[in-house]
Amino acid sequence: MYVIHSLRDKMKRIQSPSSINTYFQCPRKYFFIYNLKMPTSPSIHLVRGTIAHSVLENLFVIEPAILSENFENELKIISLELLKKYWAENKKDLDVLGLLEEELNRYYEETQMMMLNWISHFVKKIKKETSKGLSISEAFVKLKPQTEVLYSSDEFMIRGYIDAIEEIDGEIRLMDYKTSKKSEITKEYRLQLGIYALMYQLKHGMLPHKVGIYFLKDAEKLLEVDEDLIQNAKFMIEQIHMSTDGMDEIHQYPKKESPLCKWSNGQCDFYDYCFKGKLVPEKPLR
Ligand code: SF4
Numbered sequence: 001m002y003v004i005h006s007l008r009d010k011m012k013r014i015q016s017p018s019s020i021n022t023y024f025q026c027p028r029k030y031f032f033i034y035n036l037k038m039p040t041s042p043s044i045h046l047v048r049g050t051i052a053h054s055v056l057e058n059l060f061v062i063e064p065a066i067l068s069e070n071f072e073n074e075l076k077i078i079s080l081e082l083l084k085k086y087w088a089e090n091k092k093d094l095d096v097l098g099l100l101e102e103e104l105n106r107y108y109e110e111t112q113m114m115m116l117n118w119i120s121h122f123v124k125k126i127k128k129e130t131s132k133g134l135s136i137s138e139a140f141v142k143l144k145p146q147t148e149v150l151y152s153s154d155e156f157m158i159r160g161y162i163d164a165i166e167e168i169d170g171e172i173r174l175m176d177y178k179t180s181k182k183s184e185i186t187k188e189y190r191l192q193l194g195i196y197a198l199m200y201q202l203k204h205g206m207l208p209h210k211v212g213i214y215f216l217k218d219a220e221k222l223l224e225v226d227e228d229l230i231q232n233a234k235f236m237i238e239q240i241h242m243s244t245d246g247m248d249e250i251h252q253y254p255k256k257e258s259p260l261c262k263w264s265n266g267q268c269d270f271y272d273y274c275f276k277g278k279l280v281p282e283k284p285l286r
Contacts, residue, residue: 012157012245017192020240025188025260027243031253032270034244037286040269044107047093049179052216053163055082055115056177057147064137064144071136072123079115087111114179114216121219143168145175151199156237162196164214172208173222174200183215185223194233197225250280 013034023030032038059079067074087094087108094104122143129139145164152159164175174196178189185193193211201207207230212222223229247253261268261275272278 012241014152015158015237015240015244016160017195018160020195020236021188021191023240023243024236026256026258026268027253028250028255028274029268029270030244031250032273032280035248035253035284036281037284038270038281039285042093042096044094044097044099045179047090047097048107048111049177050093051083051086051090052111052114052179053148053177054086055079056118056164058082058086060144060147064140067136067140069136071126071140072119075119075123076116079119080112083108083111083115110217111179117218118214118216121214151196151203153199153202155202156198156234157241158195158199158237160192160195160199162200165200165208171210172200173210173212174208175212175214175220177214177216179216181217183218183221185213185221189213190223190229191233191236193223194229195237198230198233198237201230 019030019034022033033040059075059082062078097104099107125143126136126139129142130136134142143166145166147164149162149165150159151162162174163177166173166175174193176189176192176196193213197208197211207225209225210222211225211229212220214220255274261271268274273280
């Protein structure tokens with residue numbers, strides 16, 4: 001019994017919010033990406049998301065004492081400088097997208113607006129703290145989150161990076177940054193946040209108070225952490241392990257046809273394998 005259990009555990013694979021969401025979007029797509037390790041095409045949204053994350057992560061590395069009464073402008077300038085830096089550092093990834101220069105400029109300007117928008121919200125929080133008597137640098141330190149923190153659980157075989165963990169006046173919030181068009185906590189985002197809350201609880205023995213998303217085009221949206229959120233995360237983690245652990249055959253991962261297979265100006269990376277008879281690799285590519 002022990003041997004069987006150990007073998008089964010060895011076959012368990014580590015999942016992430018992203019792999020779980022891919023599975024529920026389409027099991028066949030999951031198979032291509034996570035079993036066969038087939039690459040997906042880069043997209044401006046992915047590259048731009050990475051750049052925006054780098055800016056917000058590094059914004060908090062500054063020395064708070066440098067902030068003066070003019071801190072709103074200073075933070076805006078710093079964020080735009082960081083954007084310029086990370087945009088240039090990701091030039092290779094941006095170039096392979098083959099976008100026209102004006103398209104790329106439009107995305108750059110849009111990202112600038114996102115950063116300035118986020119700073120405006122952050123500045124309001126700093127002002128709230130200074131109105132209670134804190135200095136600007138004290139307020140900055142108080143609001144400074146832990147960024148890009150890796151959480152994992154051997155029990156649930158799950159791992160993921162939390163973009164920002166904030167602890168303000170005893171309230172803990174786990175936040176994710178999104179550059180998406182719509183500012184809506186979809187069921188996929190809800191699952192991601194539920195998994196973060198669960199991993200936080202497993203590590204610290206307590207639940208965070210809130211989880212949420214900074215929609216960079218708009219504002220933050222929060223969810224209370226309740227039993228329903230945690231139970232949903234546990235259920236979905238259990239489902240993914242039941243559906244994928246020890247399963248290596250393509251037929252165990254059915255296609256799920258949806259508008260995500262093909263749309264007006266594009267198609268899923270694996271469309272030709274699913275619907276045009278393109279030969280599927282027999283072994284993982286990596
Ligand atoms: S083309 Fe459709 S069915 Fe095939 S992997 Fe993509 S989403 Fe799934």
